[in-house]
Amino acid sequence: MIVPRLIERKRDGKALEPAEIRELVLEYAAGNVPDYQMAAFLMAVFFRSLDKSEMTALMEAMIDSGDRLDLSHLQLPRIDKHSTGGVGDKTSLILAPVMASLGVAVPMMSGRGLGHTGGTLDKLESIPGFRTSLTLDEARRQVEKIGCAMLGQTLEIVPADRKLYALRDATATVEVIPLIAASIMSKKISESLTGLVLDIKSGSGSFLPELKDEIALAQAMIGLGADYGCPVVALVTAMDRPLGFACGNTLEVVEAIDVLNGGGPADLIEVTVELGAEMLLLGSKAGSRGEGRTMMQEAVSSGRAIAKFEEIVQAQGGDARVVRDPSRLGLAPIRREYYAPRDGVVQTVEPRAVGHGVIELGGGRTSMEDEVDPAVGFVITCKPGDRVKRGAPLAVVHARTEADAEAGKRRLGEAIVIGDAALRALPLVSHRITAAGVEPVNALS
Amino acid sequence: MIVPRLIERKRDGKALEPAEIRELVLEYAAGNVPDYQMAAFLMAVFFRSLDKSEMTALMEAMIDSGDRLDLSHLQLPRIDKHSTGGVGDKTSLILAPVMASLGVAVPMMSGRGLGHTGGTLDKLESIPGFRTSLTLDEARRQVEKIGCAMLGQTLEIVPADRKLYALRDATATVEVIPLIAASIMSKKISESLTGLVLDIKSGSGSFLPELKDEIALAQAMIGLGADYGCPVVALVTAMDRPLGFACGNTLEVVEAIDVLNGGGPADLIEVTVELGAEMLLLGSKAGSRGEGRTMMQEAVSSGRAIAKFEEIVQAQGGDARVVRDPSRLGLAPIRREYYAPRDGVVQTVEPRAVGHGVIELGGGRTSMEDEVDPAVGFVITCKPGDRVKRGAPLAVVHARTEADAEAGKRRLGEAIVIGDAALRALPLVSHRITAAGVEPVNALS
Numbered sequence: 001m002i003v004p005r006l007i008e009r010k011r012d013g014k015a016l017e018p019a020e021i022r023e024l025v026l027e028y029a030a031g032n033v034p035d036y037q038m039a040a041f042l043m044a045v046f047f048r049s050l051d052k053s054e055m056t057a058l059m060e061a062m063i064d065s066g067d068r069l070d071l072s073h074l075q076l077p078r079i080d081k082h083s084t085g086g087v088g089d090k091t092s093l094i095l096a097p098v099m100a101s102l103g104v105a106v107p108m109m110s111g112r113g114l115g116h117t118g119g120t121l122d123k124l125e126s127i128p129g130f131r132t133s134l135t136l137d138e139a140r141r142q143v144e145k146i147g148c149a150m151l152g153q154t155l156e157i158v159p160a161d162r163k164l165y166a167l168r169d170a171t172a173t174v175e176v177i178p179l180i181a182a183s184i185m186s187k188k189i190s191e192s193l194t195g196l197v198l199d200i201k202s203g204s205g206s207f208l209p210e211l212k213d214e215i216a217l218a219q220a221m222i223g224l225g226a227d228y229g230c231p232v233v234a235l236v237t238a239m240d241r242p243l244g245f246a247c248g249n250t251l252e253v254v255e256a257i258d259v260l261n262g263g264g265p266a267d268l269i270e271v272t273v274e275l276g277a278e279m280l281l282l283g284s285k286a287g288s289r290g291e292g293r294t295m296m297q298e299a300v301s302s303g304r305a306i307a308k309f310e311e312i313v314q315a316q317g318g319d320a321r322v323v324r325d326p327s328r329l330g331l332a333p334i335r336r337e338y339y340a341p342r343d344g345v346v347q348t349v350e351p352r353a354v355g356h357g358v359i360e361l362g363g364g365r366t367s368m369e370d371e372v373d374p375a376v377g378f379v380i381t382c383k384p385g386d387r388v389k390r391g392a393p394l395a396v397v398h399a400r401t402e403a404d405a406e407a408g409k410r411r412l413g414e415a416i417v418i419g420d421a422a423l424r425a426l427p428l429v430s431h432r433i434t435a436a437g438v439e440p441v442n443a444l445s
Numbered sequence: 446m447i448v449p450r451l452i453e454r455k456r457d458g459k460a461l462e463p464a465e466i467r468e469l470v471l472e473y474a475a476g477n478v479p480d481y482q483m484a485a486f487l488m489a490v491f492f493r494s495l496d497k498s499e500m501t502a503l504m505e506a507m508i509d510s511g512d513r514l515d516l517s518h519l520q521l522p523r524i525d526k527h528s529t530g531g532v533g534d535k536t537s538l539i540l541a542p543v544m545a546s547l548g549v550a551v552p553m554m555s556g557r558g559l560g561h562t563g564g565t566l567d568k569l570e571s572i573p574g575f576r577t578s579l580t581l582d583e584a585r586r587q588v589e590k591i592g593c594a595m596l597g598q599t600l601e602i603v604p605a606d607r608k609l610y611a612l613r614d615a616t617a618t619v620e621v622i623p624l625i626a627a628s629i630m631s632k633k634i635s636e637s638l639t640g641l642v643l644d645i646k647s648g649s650g651s652f653l654p655e656l657k658d659e660i661a662l663a664q665a666m667i668g669l670g671a672d673y674g675c676p677v678v679a680l681v682t683a684m685d686r687p688l689g690f691a692c693g694n695t696l697e698v699v700e701a702i703d704v705l706n707g708g709g710p711a712d713l714i715e716v717t718v719e720l721g722a723e724m725l726l727l728g729s730k731a732g733s734r735g736e737g738r739t740m741m742q743e744a745v746s747s748g749r750a751i752a753k754f755e756e757i758v759q760a761q762g763g764d765a766r767v768v769r770d771p772s773r774l775g776l777a778p779i780r781r782e783y784y785a786p787r788d789g790v791v792q793t794v795e796p797r798a799v800g801h802g803v804i805e806l807g808g809g810r811t812s813m814e815d816e817v818d819p820a821v822g823f824v825i826t827c828k829p830g831d832r833v834k835r836g837a838p839l840a841v842v843h844a845r846t847e848a849d850a851e852a853g854k855r856r857l858g859e860a861i862v863i864g865d866a867a868l869r870a871l872p873l874v875s876h877r878i879t880a881a882g883v884e885p886v887n888a889l890s
Contacts, residue, residue: 008617011491035481040616043488046456171485172453 001027003037011044018057021050025061029160035167042164042173050178052223058178059224062186065160069107069136071143071192076105077283078143078192081275082184083199084214085117085207087351087358088242091199091272092120092150093256097309098276100147101299104283107143107191108150109157113364113372116205116355118252121152126249126329126374130318146311158186177213181220189228195282196225196232197275200433203240203426205351211236218433226435233278234433235441237271238426241349241384244268248363248377248398254326260306267383267428273297274429331398332361332375336405338395340388344418348384357411361399376400378412384425388418446472448482456489463502466495470506474605480612487609487618495623497668503623504669507631510605514552514581516588516637521550522728523588523637526720527629528644529659530562530652532796532803533687536644536717537565537595538701542753543721545592546744549728552588552636553595554602558809558817561650561800563697566597571694571774571819575763591756603631622658626665634673640727641670641677642720645878648685648871650796656681663878671880678723679878681886682716683871686794686829689713693808693822693843699771705751712828712873718742719874776843777806777820781850783840785833789863793829802856806844821845823853825861829870833863 001023010016016024024041027033050058071078081095096106110120110132121132134142134151142149153162161183168174188196198221200214201207208214218234225232237243244265246255258264259272277292286292299305306323314320322328358364362373380395382388394416397408429441446468455461461469469486472478495503516523526540541551555565555577566577579587579596587594598607606628613619633641643666645659646652653659663679670677682688689710691700703709704717722737731737744750751768759765767773803809807818825840827833839861842853874886 004615004617007488011488011617034615035479036484036612037616039481039484040488040618043452043456043485044491044617046489047492167481170449170479171482172449172456172489173485 003033007037007041007044010041010048013048015051016054018053021054021057022061025058025160026065029065029163038164038167039171039173042168042171042176042179045179046173046176055178055182055220056224056227059182059186059189062158062161062164062182063190066158066190067136067156068190069139069157069192071105071107071140074105074144076103076147077194077285078105078107079195079197079279079283080106080108080188080191080193081197081199081279082188084201084217086201086239086243087117087205087355088244088247088252089118090123090244090246090252090256090268091275093123093253094259094272095276095279096148096150097260097312098296098299098305099279100312101304101308102280102285102295103147104279104285105143106148107139107193108148109153109187109191110150111153112368114368115366116352116359116364117207118247118249118364120150122372122374123249123252124150126253127313127318127322130313131316134316142315146308146315148308148312150312150316153187157190161186175208177217177220181217181224185221185224188225189230193230195279196230197278197282198232198234199275200234200236201239202236202430203238205239205242205355215431215433215438222433222435231282231435233282235274235278235429236431236433238428238430239351240426242351242354242380243271245379245381246377247354247380248358248361249372249374250329250331251377251379251398254329257306257309257323257326260300260309262300270428330375332373332400334399334402334405336397336399336409337393338397338409338412340390340392340394340418341413342418343390344388344420345422346382346384346386346388347417347419347423349380349382350415350417353411353415354378354380357408357415360411361397361404361408373400376404378408380412380416382416385422448478452482452486452489455486455493458493460496461499463498466499466502467506470503470605471510474510474608483609483612484616484618487613487616487621487624490624491618491621500623500627500665501669501672504627504631504634507603507606507609507627508635511603511635512581512601513635514584514602514637516550516552516585519550519589521548521592522639522730523550523552524640524642524724524728525551525553525633525636525638526642526644526724527633529646529662531646531684531688532562532650532800533689533692533697534563535568535689535691535697535701535713536720538568538698539704539717540721540724541593541595542705542757543741543744543750544724545757546749546753547725547730547740548592549724549730550588551593552584552638553593554598554632554636555595556598557813559813560811561797561804561809562652563692563694563809565595567817567819568694568697569595571698572758572763572767575758576761579761587760591753591760593753593757595757595761598632602635606631620653622662622665626662626669630666630669633670634675638675640724641675642723642727643677643679644720645679645681646684647681647875648683650684650800660876660878660883667878667880676727676880678727680719680723680874681876681878683873683875684796685871687796687799687825688716690824690826691822692799692825693803693806694817694819695774695776696822696824696843699774702751702754702768702771705745705754707745715873775820777818777845779844779847779850781842781844781854782838783842783854783857785835785837785839785863786858787863788835789833789865790867791827791829791831791833792862792864792868794825794827795860795862798856798860799823799825802853802860805856806842806849806853818845821849823857825857827861830867
């Protein structure tokens with residue numbers, strides 16, 4: 001393998017052999033191909049893309065660069081949910097226990113928040129003692145025992161992907177659909193999933209600005225999963241406003257517990273239930289989406305879902321008492337209301353502004369080295385389309401200092417735009433994407 | 446400067462500020478920007494190019510990364526010649542002494558051969574003792590004293606360019622016109638030139654496969670030189686066959702000495718004289734191209750040119766006796782004739798095949814670490830269009846072993862194609878390119 005000739009061929013729009021991609025990736029993971037050659041290759045891929053067989057070879061090489069979370073001996077469906085990243089999105093915290101309580105094993109490997117979006121690991125770690133750095137052995141034993149483990153990407157799994165991701169982050173080659181698809185699917189296949197539900201966020205707060213790119217990403221992942229016995233179903237959901245009310249790690253855990261207890265914001269419940277119904281369908285636990293929804297409601301109303309969450313928290317070393325008494329979770333000392341500055345209709349609650357506001361309060365990251373303060377954030381109780389009176393309470397800021405609270409309120413002033421007439425908001429769930437194609441959501445039943 | 450954001454903007458086709466390019470290059474040279482970020486940037490430049498102000502900023506930063514060969518105190522025109530690289534091209538060896546003997550100072554910084562093309566430094570070093578690794582001080586003193594110095598790129602001059610070039614070589618980002626133009630011109634401006642003649646090779650043996658790219662390169666260099674008081678004139682010359690007869694370092698020195706003594710192949714003389722006439726025009730030593738040609742002939746016939754070459758060889762530590770007695774230059778022990786395999790017309794003498802043949806004999810490089818054997822090579826006395834009889838001697842192979850000589854003859858069999866009718870060969874000099882535009886060569890007078 002002469003690496004510059006390989007980069008050159010990709011640069012010139014020629015396809016590489018799967019064996020060439022494999023060697024490049026494995027030699028890179030082994031430290032035998034330098035970062036600078038891989039960086040040039042990745043930038044060439046930005047411009048020239050990867051075809052299906054190249055993308056598959058990339059994914060396979062990343063899987064084979066490490067160990068797997070082998071769960072193939074389990075007689076249970078193994079379904080995970082993956083989101084392209086949003087603000088206020090705590091659906092994973094709800095879905096994992098609900099699914100496990102319904103007989104679907106959930107080996108859930110999640111990430112940390114970066115930029116304006118939050119991450120499941122940060123949310124879980126706001127529970128005192130909760131340990132997300134499980135080894136693959138620990139994760140396997142926990143899934144065997146209680147049907148679910150919620151962990152971070154371990155050092156043992158897809159090391160090539162971890163190394164590549166760090167390089168992509170430093171070289172402006174993150175937003176490349178085949179690289180994203182192979183990266184996500186390498187982790188999911190390494191978890192021995194039998195199915196994956198993908199939550200594709202659309203709208204101003206989403207990761208990829210164009211819905212067509214999000215759909216292309218979903219279709220690439222569907223293609224990769226199909227070859228590995230891991231069918232993928234994607235729902236396109238709204239991220240033109242935060243999901244639910246709470247934005248900030250502890251606040252989001254509290255809201256997730258609220259939903260597991262039968263409460264919580266309607267939009268969060270609806271998106272969670274639609275994603276969960278797809279998981280139950282993929283796991284052959286429900287015969288129809290309607291049956292799936294009913295099963296989820298029963299899991300909540302029977303108390304089995306919240307009990308499962310308690311089990312997970314306990315199994316991973318967390319203080320399980322917070323599940324029954326969320327007030328045990330500490331919040332920041334300053335709590336300030338934000339009031340409507342005028343009469344009118346809420347036109348937007350801009351997720352990026354909210355997400356950046358959380359970072360400014362100390363609750364998010366601009367680089368992976370940043371520490372996160374779980375106790376800060378916003379609870380924004382208004383939604384686009386709401387008619388409000390001047391002075392009505394729209395949100396609460398949780399902050400460490402008065403100055404932070406004031407800055408938080410200024411951010412809310414930017415994020416929450418009130419006008420004379422409602423703007424068109426995206427439907428909560430707009431499209432469903434499968435191997436068969438893209439269907440609009442009104443076809444869901 | 447947030448480097449990934451800068452890469453991203455270039456990637457997305459946006460222009461960068463000159464100050465941003467400058468900071469990127471100087472921080473890269475200082476080791477504060479890692480190779481992998483620069484590699485991604487370079488690949489983005491491959492796809493998005495650089496505009497004039499970006500290219501100028503790149504060139505300036507490379508110049509300012511090191512020292513200059515300051516000759517601005519000399520009351521002489523300072524003209525160099527640069528070629529895009531060819532096979533059998535020994536014009537620099539002839540032009541440097543001829544020009545210096547005519548009152549044009551030639552601070553000539555050259556490169557080594559790589560791939561199928563040869564390099565002036567390797568040719569000079571086939572003269573026993575000849576030292577090309579002059580310091581800038583030595584070079585300046587020599588130009589002051591004898592009007593010419595022939596040296597390699599020193600560590601002091603454009604270090605950013607040297608570091609970038611090594612990275613480009615390893616990342617398939619060599620063939621990028623604004624990068625090539627800025628790289629060459631940074632060196633030329635650092636030599637304090639008052640003019641540059643560019644020899645753009647066209648045809649199958651040329652570096653860039655498309656003539657339009659070669660013209661674009663010339664125009665980019667003309668634009669860069671114009672801003673720095675260094676007018677650039679380019680001639681497009683034929684590289685669909687080797688230039689002259691000799692290909693191989695010692696053989697080429699012998700042929701260059703032959704020309705300096707008034708002999709040598711007609712095509713080599715013609716191209717050298719046309720390039721030299723442009724140098725004399727740029728240096729205001731000749732009022733017309735015709736006058737320039739006459740001056741060169743007189744420099745040769747009077748013996749001043751060969752005497753100047755002797756001076757240069759002596760000044761740089763070489764055995765000057767070889768100039769009067771080239772038989773002192775050692776050639777490889779095996780010498781084998783190559784005969785025409787059939788009656789017919791020589792259709793092609795393919796320069797790439799000849800160049801690769803020289804490498805196989807040990808006389809060239811595939812990587813910069815390779816040692817070069819100066820004593821091997823080919824003397825190919827036939828030219829496209831020559832009518833030949835079966836068994837006529839067409840070339841001589843100079844080799845270390847019988848096996849090498851046989852391999853060399855096989856290469857000649859590939860390179861020299863004999864058919865029934867002549868193919869169209871490129872004119873030796875086809876176009877002249879200046880700031881005013883591209884003119885066909887038949888307009889030259």
